[in-house]
Amino acid sequence: MQQLTEELWYEGKIKIIFSSAGVILYLFYILTGNFSRIIKLPFFPRTISLIEVGILVFIAIFCFYELILLKKNIYLFKKMNLNHLDSIEVLLSLMLLSILVNYIIYGFNILPVLYYLRFFSLVYFAFMIYLFLNFQRNINRIEGFYVKIGFLLCIIGWIIYFIEPDTERLNKFFEKKGIYLNLDPHKFRLIGNIFDPNFFGNILVMFIGIAMISFLRQSLQDRKRFIQKIILLIFFNITLLKTISRSSILGLFLVVLINTLLVGSWSFIKKKIVLFKKLILVDSVLLFTTLLDKDFYKIFERIKSIPVDNSAQARMQSWSNAKNFICSNPIKLLIGDGFGFLNVKYGLPFIGFDSSFLNLILYCGLAGTAFFLIWLFKKIYSVYKNVRYDESDIRLHFINFCSLLVTYFVISWFNNLLFYQFWLVLFLPYYYFVIDYGRKG
Numbered sequence: 001m002q003q004l005t006e007e008l009w010y011e012g013k014i015k016i017i018f019s020s021a022g023v024i025l026y027l028f029y030i031l032t033g034n035f036s037r038i039i040k041l042p043f044f045p046r047t048i049s050l051i052e053v054g055i056l057v058f059i060a061i062f063c064f065y066e067l068i069l070l071k072k073n074i075y076l077f078k079k080m081n082l083n084h085l086d087s088i089e090v091l092l093s094l095m096l097l098s099i100l101v102n103y104i105i106y107g108f109n110i111l112p113v114l115y116y117l118r119f120f121s122l123v124y125f126a127f128m129i130y131l132f133l134n135f136q137r138n139i140n141r142i143e144g145f146y147v148k149i150g151f152l153l154c155i156i157g158w159i160i161y162f163i164e165p166d167t168e169r170l171n172k173f174f175e176k177k178g179i180y181l182n183l184d185p186h187k188f189r190l191i192g193n194i195f196d197p198n199f200f201g202n203i204l205v206m207f208i209g210i211a212m213i214s215f216l217r218q219s220l221q222d223r224k225r226f227i228q229k230i231i232l233l234i235f236f237n238i239t240l241l242k243t244i245s246r247s248s249i250l251g252l253f254l255v256v257l258i259n260t261l262l263v264g265s266w267s268f269i270k271k272k273i274v275l276f277k278k279l280i281l282v283d284s285v286l287l288f289t290t291l292l293d294k295d296f297y298k299i300f301e302r303i304k305s306i307p308v309d310n311s312a313q314a315r316m317q318s319w320s321n322a323k324n325f326i327c328s329n330p331i332k333l334l335i336g337d338g339f340g341f342l343n344v345k346y347g348l349p350f351i352g353f354d355s356s357f358l359n360l361i362l363y364c365g366l367a368g369t370a371f372f373l374i375w376l377f378k379k380i381y382s383v384y385k386n387v388r389y390d391e392s393d394i395r396l397h398f399i400n401f402c403s404l405l406v407t408y409f410v411i412s413w414f415n416n417l418l419f420y421q422f423w424l425v426l427f428l429p430y431y432y433f434v435i436d437y438g439r440k441g
Contacts (some may be wrong), residue, residue, distance in 0.1 A: 018128075022132050032193065036049040059124055062128070085375075090375045092123060101338065102337070112339060115339065126428035126429055147210070158239070166188075198245045198415065201247070202248055204236060204239060205240070205251035207236050208240065211233050211236055216278050241295045241296050245299075247411050249296070258407070262399045319354060322355055335365040336368055339363040355413055356412035356416050379435055394437055
């Protein structure tokens with residue numbers, strides 16, 4: 001489906017009205033965050049917001065328009081190739097198959113369909129935004145976008161922090177108005193517009209990684225922009241530290257460490273002295289900013305408190321429960337339990353546990369998970385083959401992408417980040433940008 005949409009985009013068949021409306025809706029969704037969940041929708045669970053329903057309607061209208069175009073351009077079907085099938089499309093197909101199989105066994109239920117449609121619409125919407133914003137192989141544009149969006153999200157996060165740094169009081173404020181957000185209790189932690197310090201901090205890891213590469217690409221001759229990027233990195237880092245999130249600090253450490261090792265060894269071997277000096281500088285800036293921030297040391301207190309910390313204990317219990325569900329049946333372990341069926345089968349009030357990979361195994365089984373990961377690594381390897389002799393700029397972003405992927409894979413063993421909608425719609429355009437270099441021409 002993505003391949004056909006891209007062909008239609010290159011053919012100039014997609015009207016400008018779709019791209020304009022799509023970009024506006026995307027920015028509105030990102031910048032309002034979970035505020036849109038304040039409005040309770042009939043028929044939909046509260047976990048699906050008003051804007052997400054709007055995105056679903058937008059995708060439905062677009063798909064209808066696309067079908068009309070395809071009837072007039074049948075020749076585009078001849079260009080379809082299964083080798084071009086994206087790993088995200090493979091995942092969507094596996095999830096849909098799991099739902100259909102479980103419908104045969106357990107009968108129809110609307111909740112799995114609603115959750116799947118939200119996930120599908122957000123994934124496809126992110127791909128459309130990648131096209132609409134003309135990110136294809138445009139390094140300056142992709143960097144500029146993430147720097148600006150990251151800056152705006154940080155500003156919004158700080159405004160919320162200064163207005164009300166206590167989510168318990170925030171809960172009570174909305175409850176008086178008949179709105180029940182059920183926010184986790186966090187005091188003096190920066191929660192962003194998604195009302196969660198852990199997810200917000202993990203999103204900031206991506207912005208820091210991309211800003212780090214943008215810094216390494218910046219010419220030393222343009223001192224004004226060079227200083228601006230140093231200040232931006234410091235701002236991103238301080239904002240992340242204010243979340244006092246253990247997983248976010250781990251993510252920051254991993255992405256900076258992996259980037260440093262890969263970029264440092266490459267620049268040293270290729271004798272790129274200027275690049276190596278800039279790498280030392282950016283690492284020093286991030287290191288000293290971290291060590292001089294008192295919030296960094298609060299994270300060590302939270303690490304020490306893991307044995308008695310309610311949040312850590314809840315995650316460990318969630319992880320244990322997920323393993324019990326998965327391992328209760330050998331067939332279930334192999335083929336999965338079906339996406340969105342936890343509510344239906346077991347009466348649980350959620351569709352996933354605090355681990356993306358355990359959820360993936362739960363949804364699609366070991367067989368589906370292995371198939372998805374193999375397809376993903378195949379895509380990444382195809383990019384590597386095409387950029388290993390390419391210019392340094394895209395190689396830097398490929399290294400950063402791999403660093404982020406490893407980082408998020410580690411974090412997602414004890415955090416349901418990979419299925420989190422705000423991370424998803426922000427990370428996927430960068431994913432499509434990098435994967436696009438796997439195609440010839």
